[in-house]
Amino acid sequence: MKADEDKEVKVKITKRITDFSRWYLDVIAAADLADYAPVKGCMVIKPYGFSIWENIKKVLDKMFKATGHKNAYFPMFIPESFLKREAEHVEGFSPELAVVTHAGGKKLEENLVVRPTSETIIYSSFAKWIQSWRDLPLLINQWCNVVRWEMRPRLFLRTTEFLWQEGHTAHATHEEAQAEVKSMLEIYRDFVENYLAIPVVVGKKSGSAKFAGALETSTIEGLMQDKKALQCGTSHDLGQNFAKVFGVKFLDKAGSEQYVWQTSWGMSTRLIGALIMVHGDDKGIIMPPRIAPTCLAIIPIWKNDEEKAKTIEAANSLAQTIFDFPFVIDDRDLRPAWRYYEWERKGVPLRVEVGPRDVENNQVVLVRRDTGEKITISQDDFATRITEILEAIQHNLYDRAKQFCKENTHDVENWDDFKKIIDQQGGFIRAEWCGLAECEAEIKEATKATIRCIPFEDQGKRGICAHCGKPAQHRVYFAQSY
Numbered sequence: 001m002k003a004d005e006d007k008e009v010k011v012k013i014t015k016r017i018t019d020f021s022r023w024y025l026d027v028i029a030a031a032d033l034a035d036y037a038p039v040k041g042c043m044v045i046k047p048y049g050f051s052i053w054e055n056i057k058k059v060l061d062k063m064f065k066a067t068g069h070k071n072a073y074f075p076m077f078i079p080e081s082f083l084k085r086e087a088e089h090v091e092g093f094s095p096e097l098a099v100v101t102h103a104g105g106k107k108l109e110e111n112l113v114v115r116p117t118s119e120t121i122i123y124s125s126f127a128k129w130i131q132s133w134r135d136l137p138l139l140i141n142q143w144c145n146v147v148r149w150e151m152r153p154r155l156f157l158r159t160t161e162f163l164w165q166e167g168h169t170a171h172a173t174h175e176e177a178q179a180e181v182k183s184m185l186e187i188y189r190d191f192v193e194n195y196l197a198i199p200v201v202v203g204k205k206s207g208s209a210k211f212a213g214a215l216e217t218s219t220i221e222g223l224m225q226d227k228k229a230l231q232c233g234t235s236h237d238l239g240q241n242f243a244k245v246f247g248v249k250f251l252d253k254a255g256s257e258q259y260v261w262q263t264s265w266g267m268s269t270r271l272i273g274a275l276i277m278v279h280g281d282d283k284g285i286i287m288p289p290r291i292a293p294t295c296l297a298i299i300p301i302w303k304n305d306e307e308k309a310k311t312i313e314a315a316n317s318l319a320q321t322i323f324d325f326p327f328v329i330d331d332r333d334l335r336p337a338w339r340y341y342e343w344e345r346k347g348v349p350l351r352v353e354v355g356p357r358d359v360e361n362n363q364v365v366l367v368r369r370d371t372g373e374k375i376t377i378s379q380d381d382f383a384t385r386i387t388e389i390l391e392a393i394q395h396n397l398y399d400r401a402k403q404f405c406k407e408n409t410h411d412v413e414n415w416d417d418f419k420k421i422i423d424q425q426g427g428f429i430r431a432e433w434c435g436l437a438e439c440e441a442e443i444k445e446a447t448k449a450t451i452r453c454i455p456f457e458d459q460g461k462r463g464i465c466a467h468c469g470k471p472a473q474h475r476v477y478f479a480q481s482y
């Protein structure tokens, strides 16, 4: 077997329609994003996968800083007693904790938990940092890894260790904290829709799905191509729960001591899983230009040395006109088709083919990754046209995902339709709900669908619960989910 053929076997991608789960893993392998590690549930993020995370981080970090947040870093080891102080918090996280019992060759006096999230360790510092109303609001973000022991790992979506950011803020009033929860959720929505090109529904979690220790959790939820929902980011109103157990207090303007009001919010490497499952096709992933590590793959095409020199030269001079898009010039001695496939698998939004005839005619051929469309343009228009087309690809990816989401959102009024649609079609189901946790649990038991969110808008006239028939409190989004 020749080397090239060997390569072809390795990058075989299962079709989405045949087996979506298998497709997902095949695409990750084919695009060279990540791999499983020796410890079950852990993930090695390979350079291309990591460069996507670096871009996510770069854009979000800028948005956080522009809204007054500062980065800090807190230790990954948390005294076990810290977690136990907030009852709901420890109950929520206990099953997934990794605990260090020995270190330095002996048994520790107190076990250390490897952070599953950092509220407790950060707020023990906040208690020291905050004295007066002048110290508020305190707006901190941390980029780090966290560990939540995972029984059913899945690359990017559920891994035992993952990378994320966690914002932690303290405010003088509940109103200010609530405004922070909303404004961070809005930043998440803006980022996910306008950079990742993933449309989301926005709202509150039901009581059973809120963050352990929070008063209320807000969420953005996307719909994947297998019609399951994925939670893409959450923002929590922590009230004074943690402030009370960690003694985070301040003297108000009148000189009396008050507990602060807190929020936390997070987004993780699971967003890369969302990018794959929303935009990917049977050839690989498709990267939205605004987040793509490489926007253009410029491919000189030749048959002999003379053509090689000419086309590479043309590729280089085109590259010099590219203003602000990351690009590669792929002039490896591989057949053009091999080079095309590689960038296609990696989802590079635009391929630029430069053959000997193109050089002669002062033109290049652009191939869109999202539609496969071939566009021949004059080299003189290169810089303008790629800017336009990359922008068009960004919008097309969003519009296409939005259309998919619309087509797979079903308004349902009764339990028979609910079951039938979840079973036969999947997607989001919008239905009236009584607000009772028992009813929500019964729906989950019967259909595996959970409440993804209670939308902030559309809380108008209410009918009856689609499941139990009691008077409805909300019209909510249900879906099976990751």
Ligand SMILES: [Zn+2]
Pocket (backbone or CB within 6 Å): 433, 434, 435, 436, 439, 440, 465, 466, 467, 468, 469, 470
């Ligand atoms: Zn009900």
